[in-house]
Amino acid sequence: MTEVRPEDVSRKIRDLYERGVAAYERENLDYAIEVLNTCLEFEPRLLAARKYLRAAEIRKHRHNAKNRVFHLVQTLAGLPQFLLGNLKLSRQPREALKTAESLMRRDPFNLLFIRLLGRAAEAADLPEAALQTLEVAREYYPHDGQLLDWMGRLYMQTGQARKARECYERLVQLRPTDPAALKKLKDATALDTMQKGGWDQATSYRDVIRDEKEAVRLEKESKAVKTERDIQDLIAALREDLKRTPDDVNRHRRLAELLVQAERYEEALEVLGRCQQLAGGRDPEIDQMFTNVKLKIFDRDIRRLREAGDAAAAEAKEKEKQEFVLRAAREKVERYPHDLQYRYELGVLLYERGLLTEAIQQFQQAQRHPQRRLKSLYYLALCFKAKKQYDIAMEQLEKAAAEIPSMDALKKDILYEMGTIAEAMGDREKAARCFKEIYAVDISYKDVAEKVEKIYGQ
Numbered sequence: 001m002t003e004v005r006p007e008d009v010s011r012k013i014r015d016l017y018e019r020g021v022a023a024y025e026r027e028n029l030d031y032a033i034e035v036l037n038t039c040l041e042f043e044p045r046l047l048a049a050r051k052y053l054r055a056a057e058i059r060k061h062r063h064n065a066k067n068r069v070f071h072l073v074q075t076l077a078g079l080p081q082f083l084l085g086n087l088k089l090s091r092q093p094r095e096a097l098k099t100a101e102s103l104m105r106r107d108p109f110n111l112l113f114i115r116l117l118g119r120a121a122e123a124a125d126l127p128e129a130a131l132q133t134l135e136v137a138r139e140y141y142p143h144d145g146q147l148l149d150w151m152g153r154l155y156m157q158t159g160q161a162r163k164a165r166e167c168y169e170r171l172v173q174l175r176p177t178d179p180a181a182l183k184k185l186k187d188a189t190a191l192d193t194m195q196k197g198g199w200d201q202a203t204s205y206r207d208v209i210r211d212e213k214e215a216v217r218l219e220k221e222s223k224a225v226k227t228e229r230d231i232q233d234l235i236a237a238l239r240e241d242l243k244r245t246p247d248d249v250n251r252h253r254r255l256a257e258l259l260v261q262a263e264r265y266e267e268a269l270e271v272l273g274r275c276q277q278l279a280g281g282r283d284p285e286i287d288q289m290f291t292n293v294k295l296k297i298f299d300r301d302i303r304r305l306r307e308a309g310d311a312a313a314a315e316a317k318e319k320e321k322q323e324f325v326l327r328a329a330r331e332k333v334e335r336y337p338h339d340l341q342y343r344y345e346l347g348v349l350l351y352e353r354g355l356l357t358e359a360i361q362q363f364q365q366a367q368r369h370p371q372r373r374l375k376s377l378y379y380l381a382l383c384f385k386a387k388k389q390y391d392i393a394m395e396q397l398e399k400a401a402a403e404i405p406s407m408d409a410l411k412k413d414i415l416y417e418m419g420t421i422a423e424a425m426g427d428r429e430k431a432a433r434c435f436k437e438i439y440a441v442d443i444s445y446k447d448v449a450e451k452v453e454k455i456y457g458q
Contacts, residue, residue, distance in 0.1 A: 003128055004045045013042050017049050024056050032056040033105060044097060047128055053101075054136055057108040062370030063403050065109050065140060070405075074107035085116050093123035104133075109140055118150065127154050140371075145174045152184060161192035162250065192250075231262050249278045256289060265297045284336055291328045298324065325349065333362070340369035344376055356383045374400045378414055385417065390425050394418065407441045416446060428455075 006017050016039040023032035036053035039046060064070040075082075085099035100117035107113060114137045121130035134151050141147055148171045155164035168185035175181045238255040245251065252275045259268035272293065275286045298321040305314035329346040336342055347362030360383045367376035377400035384393035397418045404411040419434035432455045438445050439452040 003047050004043060006046065006048055009043050009046060013039055013046065016042070017046065020049065020056075021052050024052050027059075029056045029060045033060070037101060037105070040101065041098060044094060044124065044126060044129070047132060050129055050132055054104070054108060054133060057104055058136065058370065061108055062373065064107070065370050067405060071107060071110050074110055075112055078103045078106055078110075078113065082112060082116060085120065089119060089123050093120055093125075096120035097124050097126070097129075108136075111137070111141065111144075122154075127158050130154055131158070143174060145171055148174070149181070149184075152188065156188060156191065161188055161194070164188040165192045228262070231258055234258050235262065247278055249275055249283075252278065253286065253289070256293075260289075260293055260296065263296075263300075265293050265300070268293050269297075284332070284339065287332060287335070294324060294328075295321070326353065340366050340372060344369060344372040347376070347379060351379055351383055354386075356386055359383050374403060374410060378410065378417070381414075381417060381421075385421055385424075388424075390421050394421050394425075397421070407437075412438050412442060412445055416448065419451070 006014055009017070016035055020032050020036035020039060023029075023035060033053060033056050036049050036056065039049045040053065043049075081099055081103055085096045085103070088096035088099065097117065097120040100113060100120045103110070103113040104117060114133055117133050118130040121127065121133070131151065131154050134147060134154070138144070138147055138151065148167045152164045152167035152171065155161070155167060165185065165188040168181060168188050171181045172178070172185050235255065235258050238251055238258065241251055242248065242255065252271050256268045256271040256275065259265070259271060269290065272286060272290045276283065276290070279286055298317065302314050302317050302321070305311075305317060326349050329342070329349050332339070332342040333346050343362045344366035347359045347366055350356075350359035350362060360380060363376040363380045363383065367373045367380070369376070377396045381393040381396040381400075384390070384396065397414050401411060401414050401418065404414070415434045415438050419431045419438075422428070422431035422434060432452075435448050435451045435455070438448045443449050
């Protein structure tokens with residue numbers, strides 16, 4: 001079933017879509033979800049509407065992304081609908097899709113509901129809709145091999161060989177001894193090569209291998225553990241390929257990865273520079289690779305200086321490295337101002353260096369990131385505490401604590417800081433409550449046992 005665009009649907013459906021998008025942008029999430037759901041009931045092929053719908057659901061429930069109790073409660077509450085959706089899969093796939101969307105409104109991070117939606121979308125001949133949801137799920141479940149395998153198959157089915165190859169490469173990293181995963185990676189690699197080279201008449205990966213040397217190279221590339229000789233051979237082969245296809249970003253990227261494995265860091269930087277040129281300077285993954293290689297060079301140079309007994313030069317190089325790390329973090333935020341993960345990382349670096357006001361600015365924005373919200377609130381509190389603005393610090397901690405139902409490591413950190421700030425504010429009763437709450441579940445946490453025993457001693 002072919003995807004339709006907003007400009008290709010009827011006026012009535014387009015009005016619904018535009019109202020839903022406008023509501024999402026105004027943060028009126030419940031209304032956005034309702035309108036976009038209605039839009040998809042009329043036109044399930046309108047993937048743009050499903051994209052905004054999923055974004056609205058995730059934004060609404062972002063605090064529950066890692067809340068296992070919430071997922072369990074929603075699974076139990078949605079079980080009758082889930083079973084009904086499964087029954088409809090074979091004969092009424094569109095109805096099953098509606099049921100799955102209803103469950104996603106409850107909990108867009110629930111793997112059970114995500115898998116039902118993916119199966120229903122496939123059954124309704126909407127593999128792109130299945131991929132759209134699985135791509136979001138992968139962000140929250142990056143080590144789920146079943147999701148990666150499923151996505152790889154759908155990418156192959158929809159002719160997106162490069163993305164399929166990326167999924168299978170990650171799958172092979174997770175399952176290095178799985179022959180089926182290795183075979184899928186070979187086929188995806190071959191199809192990717194076919195698409196790039198225009199070899200449309202080929203029917204399998206064997207058809208695009210022009211000689212035995214190419215076959216050997218493909219075998220080496222798919223090996224989970226490569227010998228030093230394998231790496232050097234692959235580097236030479238890729239350099240030959242790039243003479244024929246000098247503008248292939250993916251081959252440049254792969255060459256850079258192999259050069260890093262071979263510890264030929266300066267050459268890797270040159271290749272990554274070419275990657276950045278080809279990508280127009282707007283590829284965050286290449287930027288991160290560039291930063292990582294620079295850090296490896298710093299570490300290598302520092303190690304050599306220490307081995308040579310030049311402690312002063314090693315210390316100077318270490319300082320240079322730290323300056324580079326902060327500069328690179330600032331540049332990422334400038335280049336990708338809407339990426340909240342980069343703002344969070346910059347905030348941590350600024351806090352560690354005592355640049356509190358700048359750190360606060362970054363954490364105040366980073367708290368909108370669903371996976372970094374709680375840590376951002378925690379660091380905000382640490383910044384305000386360092387500035388002796390204890391009441392504002394306490395507000396951040398209380399907000400964060402309220403969103404964590406179970407006593408995990410972060411909640412213990414938060415309660416401990418609440419206790420120390422309450423002590424600084426002279427509120428001994430509140431401090432005692434915070435320390436006792438930790439003491440009740442983890443007597444060995446920091447010096448909480450000593451603090452609680454002192455309270456009882458008084």
